[in-house]
Amino acid sequence: MSEPASGTRRGSLLIIGGGEDREDDMQVLERFVALCGGPDKRIVVLTAASRVPEKMWAIYDCAFGGMGVARRSELRVASRLEANDAAMAADLAQADGVFITGGDQKRLLALIGGTRLDEALHAALARGACIAGTSAGASAMSAHMLADGKAELHPEKGAVSLGAGIGFVQRVVIDQHFSQRQRLARLLTVVAQNPYLLGVGIDEDTALLIEAGGGIEILGAGAVTVIDGRHMVSNVADIRNRSVPEMVDVRLHLLPSGSRYGARGDGATPAALADFIHIVTNIN
Amino acid sequence: MSEPASGTRRGSLLIIGGGEDREDDMQVLERFVALCGGPDKRIVVLTAASRVPEKMWAIYDCAFGGMGVARRSELRVASRLEANDAAMAADLAQADGVFITGGDQKRLLALIGGTRLDEALHAALARGACIAGTSAGASAMSAHMLADGKAELHPEKGAVSLGAGIGFVQRVVIDQHFSQRQRLARLLTVVAQNPYLLGVGIDEDTALLIEAGGGIEILGAGAVTVIDGRHMVSNVADIRNRSVPEMVDVRLHLLPSGSRYGARGDGATPAALADFIHIVTNIN
Numbered sequence: 123m124s125e126p127a128s129g130t131r132r133g134s135l136l137i138i139g140g141g142e143d144r145e146d147d148m149q150v151l152e153r154f155v156a157l158c159g160g161p162d163k164r165i166v167v168l169t170a171a172s173r174v175p176e177k178m179w180a181i182y183d184c185a186f187g188g189m190g191v192a193r194r195s196e197l198r199v200a201s202r203l204e205a206n207d208a209a210m211a212a213d214l215a216q217a218d219g220v221f222i223t224g225g226d227q228k229r230l231l232a233l234i235g236g237t238r239l240d241e242a243l244h245a246a247l248a249r250g251a252c253i254a255g256t257s258a259g260a261s262a263m264s265a266h267m268l269a270d271g272k273a274e275l276h277p278e279k280g281a282v283s284l285g286a287g288i289g290f291v292q293r294v295v296i297d298q299h300f301s302q303r304q305r306l307a308r309l310l311t312v313v314a315q316n317p318y319l320l321g322v323g324i325d326e327d328t329a330l331l332i333e334a335g336g337g338i339e340i341l342g343a344g345a346v347t348v349i350d351g352r353h354m355v356s357n358v359a360d361i362r363n364r365s366v367p368e369m370v371d372v373r374l375h376l377l378p379s380g381s382r383y384g385a386r387g388d389g390a391t392p393a394a395l396a397d398f399i400h401i402v403t404n405i406n
Numbered sequence: 407m408s409e410p411a412s413g414t415r416r417g418s419l420l421i422i423g424g425g426e427d428r429e430d431d432m433q434v435l436e437r438f439v440a441l442c443g444g445p446d447k448r449i450v451v452l453t454a455a456s457r458v459p460e461k462m463w464a465i466y467d468c469a470f471g472g473m474g475v476a477r478r479s480e481l482r483v484a485s486r487l488e489a490n491d492a493a494m495a496a497d498l499a500q501a502d503g504v505f506i507t508g509g510d511q512k513r514l515l516a517l518i519g520g521t522r523l524d525e526a527l528h529a530a531l532a533r534g535a536c537i538a539g540t541s542a543g544a545s546a547m548s549a550h551m552l553a554d555g556k557a558e559l560h561p562e563k564g565a566v567s568l569g570a571g572i573g574f575v576q577r578v579v580i581d582q583h584f585s586q587r588q589r590l591a592r593l594l595t596v597v598a599q600n601p602y603l604l605g606v607g608i609d610e611d612t613a614l615l616i617e618a619g620g621g622i623e624i625l626g627a628g629a630v631t632v633i634d635g636r637h638m639v640s641n642v643a644d645i646r647n648r649s650v651p652e653m654v655d656v657r658l659h660l661l662p663s664g665s666r667y668g669a670r671g672d673g674a675t676p677a678a679l680a681d682f683i684h685i686v687t688n689i690n
Contacts, residue, residue: 275585275609276629277660301559304588310660325559345560345650355676366629366662371678374658376561376594378650392639394655 132250135290135332139298139324140224140257142342144185150329150342151185157252157331158219161190166217170199170233171225171258178223186221197239205237214242217251224257228269228285231262235286247290250334260298265289266319268297268312277310280363284312291332293401294320301325301344313351314358314367320398321349328379336385336403340377348375348398416534419574419616423582423608424508424541426626428469434613434626435469441536441615442503445474450501454483454517455509455542462507481523489521498526503536506543512553512569514546519570531574534618544582549573550603552581552596561594564647568596575616577685579603585628586610597635598642598651604682605633612663620669620687624661632659632682 134157142150155161167182169175179196186194197213197220199205214220220243222230234240247253255263267287284295295312297305300323309321324330325344332338340346350373358367375395377383383391383399391399418441426434439445451466453459463480470478481497481504483489498504504527506514518524531537539547551571568579579596581589584607593605608614609628616622624630634657642651659679661667667675667683675683 276662301591306590307585353678355678367660368662368665369658369660370676372658372660374653374656376651376653376656378560378652381652392654394637394639 132334133247134252134334135247135263136252136254136329137260137263137296137322137324137332138254138256138329138342139260139300139326139344141299141302141326142256142329143327144181148185148189150327152189153329153331153341154219154221154252154254155186155189155191162192163218164193164216165191165219165221166195166197166214168197168199168220168222168259169225170197170205171227171230171262172223173225173229178225182221182223199233199239202233202237205234205239208238211238211242214239214246217246219252219254220246222253222255222259222262224259227258227262227267227287230258231267231285231287235288240288243288244290253290257298260324261296262287263290264294264296265292266295266316268295271308271311273307273311275307276366277307277314277369279311279315279358279361279365279367282308282311284316291402292404293318294322296322296324298324299326300347306347309347309349310369310372313349313354313372314356314369317351317354317356320401321351323347323349332402337383338399338402339382340379342379345376345378348377349373350375350398416618417531418536418618419531419547420536420538420613421544421547421580421606421608421616422538422540422613423544423584423610423628425583425586425610426540426613427611428465432469432473434611436473437613437615437625438503438505438536438538439470439473439475446476447502448477448500449475449503449505450479450481450498452481452483452504452506452543453509454481454489455511455514455546456507457509457513462509466505466507483517483523486517486521489518489523492522495522495526498523498530501530501535503538504530506537506539506546508541508543511542511546511551511571514542515551515569515571519572524572527572528574537574541582544608545580546571547574548578548580549576550579550600552579555592555595557591557595559591560650561591561598561653563595563599563642563645563649563651566592566595568600575686576688577603578606581605581607584609584631590631593631593633594653594656597633597638597656598640598653601635601638601640604685605635607631607633616686622667622683622686624663624665626663629660629662632661633657634659634682
């Protein structure tokens with residue numbers, strides 16, 4: 123295999139919309155193990171997003187154990203002090219794969235943001251490990267992280283707030299449990315106020331795979347919805363808080379499971395998607 | 407007032423997403439009465455979509471009575487024979503406004519489609535009457551009518567079927583109770599299979615007003631969502647029934663209450679909306 127071009131990321135990102143199957147076909151988790159290099163590789167489960175890490179670990183200990191992953195371990199983080207511990211970062215330096223569980227993405231970032239552990243995660247991705255995150259672990263992957271808020275029927279100015287995520291991907295904001303929790307209005311709210319960001323909504327038991335080689339793939343049970351507001355005409359700057367903004371010319375892409383798209387210049391990728399793929403596959 | 411240009415419609419269409427307020431502010435119904443020319447005008451309520459026309463009439467009898475509309479009457483249609491009755495058509499010839507109630511749009515069209523009554527509705531619009539329709543009465547207004555089916559989480563090939571509506575507007579398909587019943591997936595299903603049609607989703611207690619003069623306005627409590635799939639890249643032709651189609655580059659417009667847009671060439675109307683406005687304001 124040739125060396126990756128300068129500026130490319132060597133590891134893959136698997137961004138999972140929560141609720142991935144952990145007992146039956148386990149399509150998404152099986153893919154994660156394959157991306158790590160197979161069941162003989164070393165997998166670390168980061169449970170810091172959850173207030174019940176022992177329960178989270180029990181679930182994935184069982185699931186990965188059932189797939190024959192012998193070298194699996196939990197990385198439990200109770201404080202920023204721990205997240206700055208050199209031994210913890212060393213744990214990650216040995217990992218072929220990191221799985222970030224659900225919980226609360228604000229808790230996760232409050233614990234690990236800017237620590238040695240955070241740096242070690244970036245280093246792991248750069249050297250070729252696969253990083254997966256589900257639910258809160260998915261939201262945490264982008265630089266601009268959906269932190270709080272909801273919009274039930276319509277987008278609502280001021281209803282959603284962002285925070286700083288781990289930043290494996292830039293210029294997107296990720297939401298999960300997307301179709302199941304009817305979160306389009308919430309994602310449109312983010313895009314209305316932040317047209318610089320592309321909205322990415324990932325369904326339950328579904329993953330967006332951003333491959334080391336530069337393409338993307340959708341796998342699992344559902345679909346991924348991409349919202350592109352860069353061409354949008356909107357009055358959001360002029361309306362009051364909690365009002366519904368006008369949003370004209372929002373581009374929506376529905377990408378069902380099984381879809382694969384190559385990097386920019388790949389003739390099989392629709393032109394309207396090429397820029398999204400370039401953005402998410404670009405190094406950060 | 408000058409004569410309308412040749413090829414323009416003289417009456418207005420008020421397309422209501424169901425659940426319009428009938429007791430408190432009655433914003434949508436008040437606007438209907440104003441569009442008819444005020445409470446001294448003659449208003450006919452067409453209850454044919456409903457299996458309980460007497461209940462429908464009681465509701466609107468009370469609402470329009472409360473607004474001081476003295477010359478209000480029900481047009482009840484029990485059969486196609488009645489809908490072909492010359493006296494019924496004559497009733498409509500005197501109306502300044504026609505209000506088409508909810509119920510089932512398939513029932514409405516089965517009773518009146520192609521009859522003298524149908525012709526009289528078109529004649530009423532052409533000579534300047536305001537035609538309003540709510541819920542089933544809204545869906546019935548387009549030439550291609552959403553007839554049956556649902557898609558819960560995602561668009562699904564083959565999940566929705568169309569029928570022939572009254573045809574006041576061409577090249578659109580209208581859905582109602584749109585945000586409240588989370589019908590985006592259903593509307594995307596129609597557009598995936600019929601990219602020629604623009605999808606129009608109207609919220610409850612909300613109306614799309616297509617003005618005689620050539621512009622549109624959104625009024626009431628919610629918003630109108632327009633789905634334009636004409637630029638879409640999709641695999642819908644190639645996938646099996648009940649599968650989720652790929653839909654790349656769907657254009658979405660969210661138009662909140664209070665929005666007004668002029669006809670084509672109006673500089674204040676976003677370019678991406680101009681074509682939609684031209685289509686719905688064009689004579690049919």
